[in-house]
Amino acid sequence: MTVAVETGTWQLDRTASTVALRHKTMWNLVTVKGTFATFAGQGEVRPDGSAVGTLTLDVASLDTKSAKRDTHLRSADFFDADNHPEITFAVRSAELRGSDAVHVVGQLTVRGVSRPLSFTAGLRDASADALTLDAEFSVDREQFGMVWNQLGMIRGLTTVAATLRFTRTAAA
Numbered sequence: 001m002t003v004a005v006e007t008g009t010w011q012l013d014r015t016a017s018t019v020a021l022r023h024k025t026m027w028n029l030v031t032v033k034g035t036f037a038t039f040a041g042q043g044e045v046r047p048d049g050s051a052v053g054t055l056t057l058d059v060a061s062l063d064t065k066s067a068k069r070d071t072h073l074r075s076a077d078f079f080d081a082d083n084h085p086e087i088t089f090a091v092r093s094a095e096l097r098g099s100d101a102v103h104v105v106g107q108l109t110v111r112g113v114s115r116p117l118s119f120t121a122g123l124r125d126a127s128a129d130a131l132t133l134d135a136e137f138s139v140d141r142e143q144f145g146m147v148w149n150q151l152g153m154i155r156g157l158t159t160v161a162a163t164l165r166f167t168r169t170a171a172a
Contacts, residue, residue, distance in 0.1 A: 005045050005096065006128050009170040012041030012055070016132075016165035019057060023141075023158040034064035034073075043091065043166065051094040055164070057087040078146050084111045100124065102133060110144035129168045136161045 020035045038061035043053025059081040064070055074081040091106040097120070105118040121135035138157035 005049070005051075005123075005126060005131060006168055007045045007047050008168050010043045010045065010051075010053070010131075010166040011169045012039070013130075013165040013167050014039065017041075017163055019055075019160070019162045019164075021062075021158055021160050032064055032069070034062050034070075037061040037063055041164065041166070043094075049096060051091065053091045053094070055089045055091075055162075059085055059087060078141075080111050080145075089117070094121075096123065104135070108139065108144075110139075111146065113144045115139075115143055125165075131166050133164045133166070134162070135164070 017039070018035060019039050020033065022031050022033045024030070025032050036057045038058035039056060041053060041055040043051050045051045059079045060074055062070060062073055062079070064073070073079055076083075079087075088109045089106050090109070091104060093106075094102050094104045097103050100123045102121045102123050103118070104121055105116075107114050108117040109115075117137065117139070119135055119137040121133040123131060123133060125132040136159060138159050141158050
């Protein structure tokens with residue numbers, strides 16, 4: 001079954017969406033997990049079926065259930081929230097592949113550093129007026145200038161997992 005996603009403008013439904021990250025630390029013995037409480041997104045599905053859009057995360061809203069750690073993550077050692085309060089992902093193209101896979105190509109900007117990023121998201125619960133995307137991908141924090149690593153405790157990639165629910169706000 002092929003799903004036809006309606007053309008037009010789509011808005012992220014924050015109440016039905018989540019953006020989280022996880023990273024192994026303490027020499028891979030502990031997994032730190034966090035969620036962003038504040039984020040926004042929108043997109044446009046074009047007549048040819050391709051899509052473009054933007055997702056913006058408020059760095060200060062990252063919650064790992066440890067106030068001390070969250071303060072450190074907002075510091076210049078990591079996200080540098082005072083100078084770079086947002087993380088953005090600009091979707092350059094998103095195309096349906098098969099019935100439930102969306103190939104996403106875009107640019108991730110963290111700490112003022114932009115890098116290309118592509119991944120495949122799962123499409124579920126698609127209708128004429130709403131759709132949900134599930135995505136999981138990994139990033140190398142060092143590519144974005146996050147090199148703080150006391151005693152070599154933090155190694156490897158950070159995994160980002162998102163469930164994004166969009167509702168159609170206007171037809172094309």
